[in-house]
Amino acid sequence: MADQEKFIIHPKKTYGKNTVASCRMPIELVKRLDEIGNQTGRTRNELVLRCIEFALDKLEIAED
Numbered sequence: 001m002a003d004q005e006k007f008i009i010h011p012k013k014t015y016g017k018n019t020v021a022s023c024r025m026p027i028e029l030v031k032r033l034d035e036i037g038n039q040t041g042r043t044r045n046e047l048v049l050r051c052i053e054f055a056l057d058k059l060e061i062a063e064d
Contacts, residue, residue: 009040
């Protein structure tokens with residue numbers, strides 16, 4: 001796998017104000033997050049936040 005495709009966990013970032021945003025997820029995704037959390041010592045919330053940050057940083061909107 002190329003380095004660009006890896007999801008690398010770095011030290012925690014500190015943020016200013018936070019808010020709650022909920023979403024429904026397939027059970028299998030939650031299980032995968034929990035397995036990664038058990039391996040890395042990160043909470044589910046931390047992992048979801050990092051995954052969203054990663055996706056937004058790599059997001060490209062296609063123009064039709």
